[in-house]
Amino acid sequence: xxxxxxxxxxxxxxxxxxxxxxxxxxxxxxxxxxxDHYRALAVEKHSTQQTIYARRGSVTDVNGVPLAANEPVKxxxxxxxxxxxxxxxxxxxxxxxxxxxxxVKERLARQTKGADGKMQPSRYIVIKREVPEQIAETLREExxxxxxxxxxxxxxxxxxxxxxxxxxxxxxxxxxxxxxxxGVEGVERSMDDYLKGHDGVRxxxxxxxxxEMPAFRHLERPARDGATVKLTVDMVLxxxxxxxxxxxxxxxxxxxxxxxxxxxxxxxxxxxxxRPNYNLNQREGVPDEARKNRAIMDMIExxxxxxxxxxxxxxxxxxxxxxxxxxxxxxHFTYGGTTxxxxxxxxxxxxxxxxxxxxxxIGVAKLGLKLGDQLLYEYIRKFGFGERTGVQLPGEIGxxxxxxxxxxxxxxxxxxMGHEVGATPLQVISALCTIANRGKLMTPQIISSITSAxxxxxxxxxxxxxxxxxxxxxxxxxxxxxxxxxSKKGTAALAHVPGFSVAGKTGTAQKTSPTGGYxxxxxxxxxxxxFPADKPELCGLVLMDDPVPGNTPNYGGYIAAPVFSRIxxxxxxxxxxxxxxxxxxxxGTLAQNEDGRxx
Amino acid sequence: MSVNRRRNANLLPVAKIFLVGMLLLTVGGGALxxxxxxxxxxRNGQRKKDLERELVSLETKDExxxxxxxxxxxxxxxxxxxxxxxxxxxxxVPVPDNLVVRMQDSTPVNRDDQVRxxxxxxxxx
Numbered sequence: 001x002x003x004x005x006x007x008x009x010x011x012x013x014x015x016x017x018x019x020x021x022x023x024x025x026x027x028x029x030x031x032x033x034x035x036d037h038y039r040a041l042a043v044e045k046h047s048t049q050q051t052i053y054a055r056r057g058s059v060t061d062v063n064g065v066p067l068a069a070n071e072p073v074k075x076x077x078x079x080x081x082x083x084x085x086x087x088x089x090x091x092x093x094x095x096x097x098x099x100x101x102x103x104v105k106e107r108l109a110r111q112t113k114g115a116d117g118k119m120q121p122s123r124y125i126v127i128k129r130e131v132p133e134q135i136a137e138t139l140r141e142e143x144x145x146x147x148x149x150x151x152x153x154x155x156x157x158x159x160x161x162x163x164x165x166x167x168x169x170x171x172x173x174x175x176x177x178x179x180x181x182x183g184v185e186g187v188e189r190s191m192d193d194y195l196k197g198h199d200g201v202r203x204x205x206x207x208x209x210x211x212e213m214p215a216f217r218h219l220e221r222p223a224r225d226g227a228t229v230k231l232t233v234d235m236v237l238x239x240x241x242x243x244x245x246x247x248x249x250x251x252x253x254x255x256x257x258x259x260x261x262x263x264x265x266x267x268x269x270x271x272x273x274x275r276p277n278y279n280l281n282q283r284e285g286v287p288d289e290a291r292k293n294r295a296i297m298d299m300i301e302x303x304x305x306x307x308x309x310x311x312x313x314x315x316x317x318x319x320x321x322x323x324x325x326x327x328x329x330x331x332h333f334t335y336g337g338t339t340x341x342x343x344x345x346x347x348x349x350x351x352x353x354x355x356x357x358x359x360x361x362i363g364v365a366k367l368g369l370k371l372g373d374q375l376l377y378e379y380i381r382k383f384g385f386g387e388r389t390g391v392q393l394p395g396e397i398g399x400x401x402x403x404x405x406x407x408x409x410x411x412x413x414x415x416x417m418g419h420e421v422g423a424t425p426l427q428v429i430s431a432l433c434t435i436a437n438r439g440k441l442m443t444p445q446i447i448s449s450i451t452s453a454x455x456x457x458x459x460x461x462x463x464x465x466x467x468x469x470x471x472x473x474x475x476x477x478x479x480x481x482x483x484x485x486x487s488k489k490g491t492a493a494l495a496h497v498p499g500f501s502v503a504g505k506t507g508t509a510q511k512t513s514p515t516g517g518y519x520x521x522x523x524x525x526x527x528x529x530x531f532p533a534d535k536p537e538l539c540g541l542v543l544m545d546d547p548v549p550g551n552t553p554n555y556g557g558y559i560a561a562p563v564f565s566r567i568x569x570x571x572x573x574x575x576x577x578x579x580x581x582x583x584x585x586x587x588g589t590l591a592q593n594e595d596g597r598x599x
Numbered sequence: 600m601s602v603n604r605r606r607n608a609n610l611l612p613v614a615k616i617f618l619v620g621m622l623l624l625t626v627g628g629g630a631l632x633x634x635x636x637x638x639x640x641x642r643n644g645q646r647k648k649d650l651e652r653e654l655v656s657l658e659t660k661d662e663x664x665x666x667x668x669x670x671x672x673x674x675x676x677x678x679x680x681x682x683x684x685x686x687x688x689x690x691x692v693p694v695p696d697n698l699v700v701r702m703q704d705s706t707p708v709n710r711d712d713q714v715r716x717x718x719x720x721x722x723x724x
Binding site (some may be wrong): 069070071132134155157160162163164165166190212213214216217235238239540573 | 644647660666672721
């Protein structure tokens, strides 16, 4: 039976309509019902998130001399699935990267399990990290010449410290962790939040070969590079201090040594040296002892330098005047069953001024007795002992000063001369800076300013006055006494700086034994001073632990004071401090006399 | 064949052909423009990427050179050089204090030929 053309047309129309309906349904399924699933799949396949790495900021000295910087390096990676001539590639990598051929071959042969479960050549094999740019460039050229495929270079950077061991305890270093590069010690650690910067992010799309399509970049947040941290340290002064300390260490071979230079008016630290030290670029195998920033982490008994604190307290409490006479028991004073001695043959009557000049233990112990436990303790705390100074360095300790209720009967005679007190070298120099600064205690500063990578100021650190510890008049009395210490009459004549009036105090403290008591014949010698005494520009502390004196008397005045003098002379020249012509004449005459005697 | 019929058979729908032609040209031109624009977008993207790569490469070179300068001009490097090139540095003798001429705070001068205050605190003999 012949089917009419009309029926055929109806059937055909119905089939076409059905076909369209099926396709439409499928379209609805794809575009509506499972739209999220397929969108996610598309995003997963084509969209990608790139991290834009931020550069770590640099650390510089006060004049912009770089102390910590970044050096670009490459990580050499191989996609083994693309390598056709494995032997040629292995030989090339081995030759340029200075690696054993067997090791390179072993790495290139690594396989990973694919999506189908079969083992296949790994697509990401790290051959070597931290390859210098120059080597990477040569390697890249040779690979291009040989038309090899599969070698990739990833940008990376390493932290370099151009000055090696100089200022190592202050600058510190970084370590690579899973979360990125992190400051471990020194300023690298304390200023890590500013230095590290913030990585940026970019959402982009890739074509089916995995190549980025820059035209289809979406959201982009640029990286914010780390800030530049400028220290208060001046590397020229640092170099002066390092070289003078090295010379002294060569001569006296102490177990450890510390030297700090500060500007008393502002609390800025201009140089800081600790020995032993280490090279920041070669840290493997460095003992913990060498990594210790002793200026803020080591606790010492300050010894006689502490007498300044006791005398300041007695003068401020108006218990004595500078010319008040104190009987010093001719060198032997028994109190609480213990006898105190003075160096040399002992003294009879000494004025308060002379107690400082002669560094009389008995005299200062009697000042302590006049003050009493509580008042003495309060003044010690006011000078900043027993608490952290607040310098922007990690790991600072506060030292130990026990409260009066836990003092022994003889503490009141021992603490005034710097025994039974645990202080850091930075606390000692801060206390002396307080005298130099006419009674104002300043917070020691090591950071000068922080600037963003684009040059905008982020933070600056103006001088911070902690408190007025003693009135300026009392400080003036002490300065006068300390000036006499650095004279022929005092214990630190060798600390003089030609052309300048120097004020300072020596310290010679017997070393405490780990088993209790003191070690005989072992001393911590120190000298803390400032100049010009009337308008101080520089305050310095030189401290040596257990020096081997040889023919030199084992006193701060003979071992530490000459180092201070040499540092002072060179620093004054560098800072262009104008010497006093009169004092220069005196120094010239003294030098001529000295020459005459030698002849 | 009648005249009317011939006229009808030879009649060209010029307006329609023109319309279709224009339509095709517009669609074709639009498509070509679209393809060209898309290619241009890709080319610009690639150019952008190349420029970025060049910029990174220049920044890297700059950083490498800065790092080398920092190393070579560091105090440690200078100390090493000083100990190696003794002949060169032996000539660098510190000037004694009594031979230094210090400029005191000079009084402001209005003319170039006016004498300025200087003082030699400890002149050489």
